[in-house]
Amino acid sequence: xxxxxxxxxxxxxxxxxxxxxxxxxxxxxxxxxxxxxxxxxxxxxxxxxxxxxxxxxxxxxxxxxxx
Numbered sequence: 001x002x003x004x005x006x007x008x009x010x011x012x013x014x015x016x017x018x019x020x021x022x023x024x025x026x027x028x029x030x031x032x033x034x035x036x037x038x039x040x041x042x043x044x045x046x047x048x049x050x051x052x053x054x055x056x057x058x059x060x061x062x063x064x065x066x067x
Contacts, residue, residue: 001029001032004032004033004036005029005032007036008026008032008035008036008039009026011036011039011040011042011043012024012026012039014043015039015042015043017042017047017048019048019049019056020042020048020056022058023056023057023058023059024055024056024057024058025056025057025058028057030057031055034052034055035055038051038052038055039055
C-alpha cells in the first residue's frame with residue numbers, strides 16, 4: 001500500500017489542476033489502483049472533469065461546490 005501511496009504522490013506532483021488538488025483525499029486508502037490509473041491519465045494531459053471525478057472523495061456530493 002505504501003508503494004501505491006508514493007506513486008499517487010508522485011503523480012499529483014506532476015498535475016496542475018485546481019479541482020483535483022482541492023478535492024483529492026491524499027489520506028484515503030480507497031480505490032488506490034483506480035486513482036493511480038486516472039492520475040496517470042491526468043499526468044498525460046487528460047482532464048479529470050472528463051475521466052474520473054468519482055476519485056475526488058472530498059468533492060461535495062450535493063453537486064454544489066465553490067472554489
